Amino acid sequence: MKRFDKQFKLEAVAMVLEQERSVPVVAKELGIHVNTLYKWINQFENHKEDAFPGSGNLLPENEEIRRLKKMIADLQEENAILKKATAIFAKHQK
Template sequence: MRKTYDKEFKLQAVRMVKEDGKRIAEVARELDLAEQTLHNWVKKYNQGKETAFVGSGNIQPEQKAERELQKRVRDLEEENAILKKAMGIFAKDQK
């Protein structure tokens, strides 16, 4: 069965490597982790710092903003299409 670790655990492990200057192999042994797992966490942390570990089902703030913008564009395009249809209907009624 696959183990899951919360954000705080991952950050603690990464800090042991980054701030305490311990080797990845040493920290992995201490915390009963696979070295590759810890290596991946350190790499992820280096790329995103505190936002590196958003948790299962959650997304990065940048991705969330992008999704919200995409939804807004879709909604506006739909509203635009409805208004065009309404204009066409009203234009026919004017004749």
């Protein structure tokens, strides 16, 4: 599957949105499927400058979700360790 960089996608979207050219014409000129161009336009309209983050990169809101999930997992692990330590200390107090 052919990959297109962010700049290519932005230029394709601009041809439709700024130059008011039709999606089928632009898609044919660029050698991409019409649905692909519609998808890029939708992504751009939803995320503006954050659209097309690139391979391995996430949109800012997804990056924040990933960070928070990791933080929750770390805190859960710390809690489990503290509970075990509390149980051990309580056992030795008797």
